[in-house]
């Protein structure tokens with residue numbers, strides 16, 4: 001696992017200083033709340049409790065990282081940890097003093113919390129299978145970690161108008177989501193030279209947008225110059241006053257695509273070369289073994305006992321095993337022999353979805369997140385319980401859901417085949433928990449398609465609605481058919497059905 005002890009120690013000292021200033025009264029509660037987010041510390045719903053999010057660079061956890069996470073969680077008496085869609089790990093339910101001790105403990109091991117939240121550059125997103133994907137142009141993990149190093153050493157990266165997300169994909173299918181990132185890079189080779197197709201100004205949230213193509217070939221050696229130039233452009237042109245208009249894509253809205261793209265490229269051109277040192281830690285050397293297994297417990301909740309068993313099992317295997325967090329809250333185990341993979345999959349069948357819906361993506365929602373509206377984890381549990389009452393054909397008919405507890409889109413509901421966004425709907429004057437339903441979103445080599453909104457369904461009705469949707473699909477003879485194709489062919493029937501359920 002890639003670590004940066006100095007940067008992590010600096011971040012921990014800054015956070016500790018901030019907590020002390022708050023306790024002494026030199027920071028108001030509002031100032032403290034605003035400041036601690038940058039260190040991945042957020043207040044939970046239960047007063048006096050906090051969650052801490054730690055950066056797992058590129059999601060490359062490996063066995064040593066898993067051991068660190070397990071040790072840190074156990075020392076605090078936690079029973080589970082949460083994996084995020086940004087390939088980070090969250091520790092929940094801590095009192096303030098414990099957040100300081102945890103951040104310090106993690107920093108001693110080289111893990112940083114800085115920028116895992118707040119207005120700064122977040123963890124660099126990489127596909128977990130980077131280096132192992134069929135048809136990839138080249139392994140982008142060493143580049144992703146080089147970008148991560150640059151960010152962790154660059155103060156500007158943590159002093160921005162809003163959050164800033166970078167993603168690198170090794171092939172056009174774009175498994176890392178480069179085309180919906182603030183800055184996205186997709187591997188290319190031109191005339192034998194390695195480089196990237198670069199995009200900027202995309203993102204989900206309240207104002208979802210596919211990124212703008214900046215340049216179709218950025219030489220590899222200029223990668224960090226583009227990162228640096230984009231950060232400078234963002235800091236200079238971004239809206240520092242109005243948080244709701246402060247993302248990079250809002251500059252694009254304001255300036256128009258042409259001026260936005262030219263502005264970033266001018267900042268890039270003015271930035272001299274920054275040496276690119278490709279990182280090797282956590283990157284397997286030599287021939288790579290093809291066996292792999294993905295674990296995906298519901299909602300990204302990992303019980304420590306299960307993780308400990310995973311660790312012990314993998315520790316016994318020969319050769320370096322890859323253990324990486326995925327952007328759908330899963331854990332990808334790779335570089336295994338085929339037989340080892342089979343045995344591992346059988347041993348951890350309980351951490352693998354029995355049917356696609358069971359592997360749905362859900363943010364922590366309002367039970368933990370202080371700005372959350374819906375409770376995706378609870379709704380997902382109800383959905384799975386409801387589908388377990390149905391015959392196998394119905395259970396298998398729908399793909400995994402992507403459920404966000406609010407418009408912040410942590411579960412990327414807009415680019416899901418079936419996405420749900422938590423909201424409160426007034427019915428007969430009373431507030432009722434509901435979800436806005438989005439269907440038909442996607443993100444692949446063909447580009448990004450935002451799902452269409454199909455109205456609001458009451459949270460309590462969602463399990464039955466989904467069963468009805470699965471039945472409609474099966475009865476149309478499309479039980480095994482890809483959901484997006486079914487939607488293309490039966491869009492009208494689906495719309496009519498959603499209209500009957502919506503409130």
Ligand code: SF4
Nearest residue numbers: 363369372405406410
């Ligand atoms: S989507 Fe909203 S509720 Fe869910 S974790 Fe993100 S901010 Fe919190």
